[in-house]
Amino acid sequence: MAASGSERELDVVLFGATGFTGGLTADYLARHAPPGLRWGLAGRNPDKLAAVRERVAGLRDGADELPLLVADAADPDSLAEVARRTAVVATTVGPYLEYGEPLVAACAAAGTDYADLTGEPEFVDRMYVAHHATAERTGARLVHACGFDSVPHDLGALFTVAQLPDDVPITMRGVVRAGGRPSGGTFQTALTAMSRMRQARAASSARRKVEPRPEGRSSRAVPGTPHRDAELGLWLLPLPLLDPLVVARSGRALPAYGPDFRYTHYAGFASLPWAAGAAVGAGALGLAAQVGPVRDLVGRQLQAGEGPDEERRSRSWFSVDFVAEADGGAVHTRVTGGDPGYGETAMMLGESAMCLALDDNPEVAGQVTTAVAMGESLTARLVAGGLGFEVVD
Numbered sequence: 001m002a003a004s005g006s007e008r009e010l011d012v013v014l015f016g017a018t019g020f021t022g023g024l025t026a027d028y029l030a031r032h033a034p035p036g037l038r039w040g041l042a043g044r045n046p047d048k049l050a051a052v053r054e055r056v057a058g059l060r061d062g063a064d065e066l067p068l069l070v071a072d073a074a075d076p077d078s079l080a081e082v083a084r085r086t087a088v089v090a091t092t093v094g095p096y097l098e099y100g101e102p103l104v105a106a107c108a109a110a111g112t113d114y115a116d117l118t119g120e121p122e123f124v125d126r127m128y129v130a131h132h133a134t135a136e137r138t139g140a141r142l143v144h145a146c147g148f149d150s151v152p153h154d155l156g157a158l159f160t161v162a163q164l165p166d167d168v169p170i171t172m173r174g175v176v177r178a179g180g181r182p183s184g185g186t187f188q189t190a191l192t193a194m195s196r197m198r199q200a201r202a203a204s205s206a207r208r209k210v211e212p213r214p215e216g217r218s219s220r221a222v223p224g225t226p227h228r229d230a231e232l233g234l235w236l237l238p239l240p241l242l243d244p245l246v247v248a249r250s251g252r253a254l255p256a257y258g259p260d261f262r263y264t265h266y267a268g269f270a271s272l273p274w275a276a277g278a279a280v281g282a283g284a285l286g287l288a289a290q291v292g293p294v295r296d297l298v299g300r301q302l303q304a305g306e307g308p309d310e311e312r313r314s315r316s317w318f319s320v321d322f323v324a325e326a327d328g329g330a331v332h333t334r335v336t337g338g339d340p341g342y343g344e345t346a347m348m349l350g351e352s353a354m355c356l357a358l359d360d361n362p363e364v365a366g367q368v369t370t371a372v373a374m375g376e377s378l379t380a381r382l383v384a385g386g387l388g389f390e391v392v393d
């Protein structure tokens with residue numbers, strides 16, 4: 001029997017297992033999957049898949065018998081076969097705007113749960129318009145952004161509102177800091193997003209036309225302005241990424257966020273020169289993204305699928321502070337972890353896949369956030385995996 005009770009042949013399939021982050025996720029599953037979990041590896045190159053299986057066989061008894069599913073993001077029939085055979089697909093194959101939709105479509109049609117690592121707002125909006133209704137009908141849960149984008153922010157906000165009354169307006173800011181190299185996938189995502197602002201606005205508009213809003217409640221991501229945060233002692237720069245959109249969508253779906261929820265997302269810096277340097281760097285990257293040849297040149301500096309060695313990853317870290325004000329009171333919480341771009345992201349995706357497959361989660365379907373699909377079940381898994389969720393005195 002499947003560990004999840006599913007009648008599918010497999011509980012979890014990892015698509016993209018031969019890439020850098022995919023390989024780390026395969027290693028994590030080999031070390032932490034519970035007995036009885038039936039999982040497999042998927043990718044387009046059978047020889048590379050066999051090499052991954054051989055490596056993880058050294059981490060877990062019996063892993064030398066992991067099923068290998070040959071599938072290509074450009075071959076919808078092969079993706080449909082993967083979706084048909086498993087209860088959950090976790091994918092690291094990006095950029096998702098380029099490679100992601102056929103797998104989303106296959107999972108939505110088959111009623112198969114889906115988890116990815118995207119940080120691309122345009123992709124998420126397009127997938128909602130194209131596949132949310134199908135997934136609702138089949139019972140599939142389409143859960144985007146199951147890595148550093150956007151798990152610590154989404155579940156950190158959920159953890160924070162749990163400290164507050166649910167019948168009053170809440171204003172919250174999240175402030176992220178990190179030490180470490182960004183992943184190649186994140187870098188490529190940023191370049192792509194900066195070059196497609198017009199298309200992203202069109203995708204957002206199309207989603208707003210079809211997405212229902214809660215009655216009698218409001219939840220919004222609010223743009224911020226650069227300033228010094230006296231409470232945190234940090235200089236803040238607004239981060240117009242996917243993360244605040246995800247948090248606001250969780251707020252719209254869950255009554256615990258109160259009748260009027262407002263969230264603003266920032267990067268935090270210890271000094272003004274560091275903040276100014278980051279702003280200049282982001283501006284330069286944005287300009288480079290507008291010119292095709294320059295964008296290609298910059299993009300070659302850090303390719304998706306590349307990453308640092310284990311020693312460098314071990315020195316990396318992140319923290320996200322949440323400050324929420326409600327009904328005259330305030331609460332300060334913090335989420336902390338290690339290497340955000342690789343190690344912790346692999347853990348988050350692996351635990352998200354196992355949570356979808358194994359845990360007693362809310363009965364939802366369609367495109368949903370991590371807070372809506374898994375909520376406290378996933379938070380508990382992440383704490384067990386080493387992330388910190390704490391109320392700061």
